[in-house]
Amino acid sequence: MNQQRVSLVTGGSRGIGRDIAINLASTGHDVIISYHTNRSAADEVISIISDLGQSAHAIHLDVSDLSSRNTFVTELRSLLSDQYDSDRIDYLINNAGTGLSKPIADISEADFDEMLGVHFKGVYFLTQAMIPMLADGGGIVNISSGLTRFSFQGMSAYACMKGAIEVFTRYCAKELADRHIRANTIAPGAVATDFGGGANRDNEKKRQIISNITALGRVGEVDDIGGVVAFLCSDQAGWINGQHIEISGGMLL
Ligand SMILES: NC(=O)c1ccc[n+]([C@@H]2O[C@H](COP(=O)([O-])OP(=O)(O)OC[C@H]3O[C@@H](n4cnc5c(N)ncnc54)[C@H](OP(=O)(O)O)[C@@H]3O)[C@@H](O)[C@H]2O)c1
Numbered sequence: 001m002n003q004q005r006v007s008l009v010t011g012g013s014r015g016i017g018r019d020i021a022i023n024l025a026s027t028g029h030d031v032i033i034s035y036h037t038n039r040s041a042a043d044e045v046i047s048i049i050s051d052l053g054q055s056a057h058a059i060h061l062d063v064s065d066l067s068s069r070n071t072f073v074t075e076l077r078s079l080l081s082d083q084y085d086s087d088r089i090d091y092l093i094n095n096a097g098t099g100l101s102k103p104i105a106d107i108s109e110a111d112f113d114e115m116l117g118v119h120f121k122g123v124y125f126l127t128q129a130m131i132p133m134l135a136d137g138g139g140i141v142n143i144s145s146g147l148t149r150f151s152f153q154g155m156s157a158y159a160c161m162k163g164a165i166e167v168f169t170r171y172c173a174k175e176l177a178d179r180h181i182r183a184n185t186i187a188p189g190a191v192a193t194d195f196g197g198g199a200n201r202d203n204e205k206k207r208q209i210i211s212n213i214t215a216l217g218r219v220g221e222v223d224d225i226g227g228v229v230a231f232l233c234s235d236q237a238g239w240i241n242g243q244h245i246e247i248s249g250g251m252l253l
Pocket of ligand 1: 062
């Protein structure tokens with residue numbers, strides 16, 4: 001008999017998060033996604049997951065905003081109680097995020113604070129709020145970036161926040177181990193999504209450059225990523241903890 005698992009994917013309405021949500025559903029998870037601006041994209045994901053025979057729900061979240069995070073947590077609690085007769089989620093996938101490409105010289109404090117709020121402070125405090133709601137034996141997967149290992153012009157503020165998340169993940173793995181909650185980071189290389197204005201998908205010059213520096217010779221697609229996260233959220237990955245897994249097809253090896 002399958003045990004019910006309910007997992008939360010932030011930014012599950014589009015791109016990598018959407019593929020993670022669908023892969024989790026394909027492997028038997030009920031899924032709660034958050035969306036920020038695009039409710040209709042979230043509804044589409046709900047419909048795909050329902051067709052897979054799992055339940056899905058969407059809640060609004062601006063991860064960079066404290067009052068939005070508080071409202072989100074309240075709505076999540078009431079959804080869990082109403083739909084699952086529970087106050088627990090099994091897996092938290094911190095995926096939501098936006099990019100920023102600017103040289104160090106041009107980064108304003110507002111730019112820096114935006115990256116901090118979305119990619120580090122928001123993830124840190126959403127995770128803090130979720131820890132009491134995480135089931136013992138569950139897990140956290142944080143989405144970092146290959147840009148913490150290699151460096152692309154203009155990506156300093158974004159990449160620094162992702163680096164911080166990798167450190168935070170290791171601390172989660174350490175502090176939550178007594179509850180058998182695992183925490184891991186995945187670090188995608190360039191993936192063809194709306195991210196960064198869709199350049200990895202639409203800009204042929206950039207795509208060629210990425211292909212040339214990638215051992216497997218192409219740009220990443222969302223379905224290169226979601227299955228790996230679903231694996232990390234499975235019992236087969238039960239001994240993987242505090243790890244960082246780059247999923248880039250071998251960029252800049
Ligand atoms: N694409 C890449 O090349 C790449 C590479 C490495 C890492 N990543 C990381 O992968 C994650 C997903 O990126 P993606 O490529 O899938 O981007 P995407 O296609 O642009 O999707 C971004 C998702 O995040 C949500 N979101 C944006 N800002 C938010 C905010 N302030 N609060 C809450 N949710 C917010 C969006 O919601 P709405 O649709 O409702 O606006 C959407 O669901 C990000 O953390 C990104 O840094 C991406």
